[in-house]
Amino acid sequence: MTTMKDVAKLAKVSDATVSRVFSDPDAVSDKTKQIVLDAADELNYELNVLARNLRKMKTEIIMVILPDISNPFFSKIVRGIESVAMENNYKILLGDTKNDLVLEKEYLKNLDQKYADGVISLTARIDSKLIREISEKYNMVLACEYIDEASVPTVSIDNVEGAYKATKHLINLGHKRIAHISGPKNVILSQDRLKGYKKALSDHNIKIDGDLINEGDFGYKSGYKNMSKLLKLDKAPTAVFADSDQMAIGAIKAIKSHGLKVPDDFAVVGFDNIEIASIYEPSLTTVCQPMYEIGVKAMQLLLDILEKKERENIKIKLESKLIIRDSCGYKNN
Amino acid sequence: MTTMKDVAKLAKVSDATVSRVFSDPDAVSDKTKQIVLDAADELNYELNVLARNLRKMKTEIIMVILPDISNPFFSKIVRGIESVAMENNYKILLGDTKNDLVLEKEYLKNLDQKYADGVISLTARIDSKLIREISEKYNMVLACEYIDEASVPTVSIDNVEGAYKATKHLINLGHKRIAHISGPKNVILSQDRLKGYKKALSDHNIKIDGDLINEGDFGYKSGYKNMSKLLKLDKAPTAVFADSDQMAIGAIKAIKSHGLKVPDDFAVVGFDNIEIASIYEPSLTTVCQPMYEIGVKAMQLLLDILEKKERENIKIKLESKLIIRDSCGYKNN
DNA sequence: CTGTTAGCGCATTCAG
DNA sequence: CTGAATGCGCTAACAG
Numbered sequence: 156m157t158t159m160k161d162v163a164k165l166a167k168v169s170d171a172t173v174s175r176v177f178s179d180p181d182a183v184s185d186k187t188k189q190i191v192l193d194a195a196d197e198l199n200y201e202l203n204v205l206a207r208n209l210r211k212m213k214t215e216i217i218m219v220i221l222p223d224i225s226n227p228f229f230s231k232i233v234r235g236i237e238s239v240a241m242e243n244n245y246k247i248l249l250g251d252t253k254n255d256l257v258l259e260k261e262y263l264k265n266l267d268q269k270y271a272d273g274v275i276s277l278t279a280r281i282d283s284k285l286i287r288e289i290s291e292k293y294n295m296v297l298a299c300e301y302i303d304e305a306s307v308p309t310v311s312i313d314n315v316e317g318a319y320k321a322t323k324h325l326i327n328l329g330h331k332r333i334a335h336i337s338g339p340k341n342v343i344l345s346q347d348r349l350k351g352y353k354k355a356l357s358d359h360n361i362k363i364d365g366d367l368i369n370e371g372d373f374g375y376k377s378g379y380k381n382m383s384k385l386l387k388l389d390k391a392p393t394a395v396f397a398d399s400d401q402m403a404i405g406a407i408k409a410i411k412s413h414g415l416k417v418p419d420d421f422a423v424v425g426f427d428n429i430e431i432a433s434i435y436e437p438s439l440t441t442v443c444q445p446m447y448e449i450g451v452k453a454m455q456l457l458l459d460i461l462e463k464k465e466r467e468n469i470k471i472k473l474e475s476k477l478i479i480r481d482s483c484g485y486k487n488n
Numbered sequence: 489m490t491t492m493k494d495v496a497k498l499a500k501v502s503d504a505t506v507s508r509v510f511s512d513p514d515a516v517s518d519k520t521k522q523i524v525l526d527a528a529d530e531l532n533y534e535l536n537v538l539a540r541n542l543r544k545m546k547t548e549i550i551m552v553i554l555p556d557i558s559n560p561f562f563s564k565i566v567r568g569i570e571s572v573a574m575e576n577n578y579k580i581l582l583g584d585t586k587n588d589l590v591l592e593k594e595y596l597k598n599l600d601q602k603y604a605d606g607v608i609s610l611t612a613r614i615d616s617k618l619i620r621e622i623s624e625k626y627n628m629v630l631a632c633e634y635i636d637e638a639s640v641p642t643v644s645i646d647n648v649e650g651a652y653k654a655t656k657h658l659i660n661l662g663h664k665r666i667a668h669i670s671g672p673k674n675v676i677l678s679q680d681r682l683k684g685y686k687k688a689l690s691d692h693n694i695k696i697d698g699d700l701i702n703e704g705d706f707g708y709k710s711g712y713k714n715m716s717k718l719l720k721l722d723k724a725p726t727a728v729f730a731d732s733d734q735m736a737i738g739a740i741k742a743i744k745s746h747g748l749k750v751p752d753d754f755a756v757v758g759f760d761n762i763e764i765a766s767i768y769e770p771s772l773t774t775v776c777q778p779m780y781e782i783g784v785k786a787m788q789l790l791l792d793i794l795e796k797k798e799r800e801n802i803k804i805k806l807e808s809k810l811i812i813r814d815s816c817g818y819k820n821n
Numbered sequence: 822c823t824g825t826t827a828g829c830g831c832a833t834t835c836a837g
Numbered sequence: 838c839t840g841a842a843t844g845c846g847c848t849a850a851c852a853g
Contacts, residue, residue: 168824207846209847210846225763227560230557233558246598248549269536436769510831511831
């Protein structure tokens, strides 16, 4: 293996100068720079990042913790993160928790060992006290999910508002019995969306019926199962608002199996606007989260924190938007 | 920051002993081990991975290079990789090339800098000579895609055979004019699937018609566009075999827009068996690739290479399977 | 602008 | 089983 020493010897300069050529080129005269570069080239020299990491006590690696990388919602966010990370010479270490709280904690511990300079977590299901502690000790940004603690920098949409828009849309179309398939109840964003759903109903003088509220897990199957249950109700709903597009699509499948047509007999609204939402038939009316942008902003925020070395208790709220497609039908239709 | 030195001082042992407690516990007596552990605990000591990495000249990080992490096909493979990696204390560094050859090369260069101990590449579009070179110099496994060079360890299915099965299925259902929407032609697996498609036709005395063969890029939109073209042909096809489920779904959408029904008027076969294939309506007949298993095997193979320090020119072939669902109809229907 | 000096925190010899 | 000594390859102070 060739080291800076070797290059220095060949170029007849000190190894400090070689180091400067690679880490702070402007500090070296053009002439010696060229000599060093040539020597490095001749020896096929490559910088050893390991040594630099130790010396600088940083890795230029960001850990991204998420529940499931094969969920398109999360992977889109990751792409946003990666694009900004790359521009700034950071790399992404993947922490797929498989929805496992133990793993979530374990990944967070990697920070202690200096594996990564910071974390972006797309999940926050471990107790919020622990998250706050970690965010105080290390460089951390929470995205999508968030916790009540004021001190953790967060990038997300307003979930109450998003759910409100979705529900109101169904109300405007004339629906009175509107079901809700929520995400896991221990996740705060599910709680918020439930709030938005309830508020929309209340605001329009529709009584909230607990039977119409089911808890899912964001996946296709859970949408199917929960919708099947809802359809068996004595007073079955005529519309459903699901907390993810995948559950919405699962729900549509259940509705079709039940012999009903979407949107003719039943209206469905999803959440997220993942790619398949526009491809599926009927195409899905859904609350669009700017996934890529969430990733971008989260990484930018983390970079700020990394550079200023001070945590800023920033909460960035991005806009969600109701995208109207075919799964609800249209007024006066 | 607390170091081994601090722990050593508190425990009244040498720092070498502290090191042994964490890297080779059996080499230390139970008694001193306990003393050290207690001291470490008291000081909240955490091993500094950076220093260890430099000393051992390894990172326990594997880089995974792929075209697009938000493509469910790749992200499923990543999950397989990660599960094995984790068991063996390796971490995954993400290298999303965005289908960009320049990035593909750039990521590969990270190996030179010792960012990662090895690579698993799910893409091989840069020239094969370079890939062979890299694989000879470093620890590398190719998965899914592969190149002709005999020397690169590879995990994949038999694409010729998979395509053959798909095409033959359509032939068995009575179709004579069978279109093919292929992946990018510069990718060897596309070439292989084209071979399988052609062979199936030839074996059943159906003339190959170049007009029926279109090149796509694996995405939804490209399936839609290519199918739209095919439907405008004077002698339009009655069935299509697409190189990805996403293109197949795009094709179905085009067929429906054209006023035809799937499977009644038109049969469609996809490739991969991603999750949406079974959810979409009509559910998709497709060639199933064992994505998770590909990831698992690829990581296992890489571990072998890493441990034995010798490249083994292994080609692992996994089974593909035709999954029959609703998008082609059924015989005597 | 460049060289000298001194470690970063750990793992590995080699003695004992 | 344990300690002392050494250096992985690089960067950062400090002089000059």
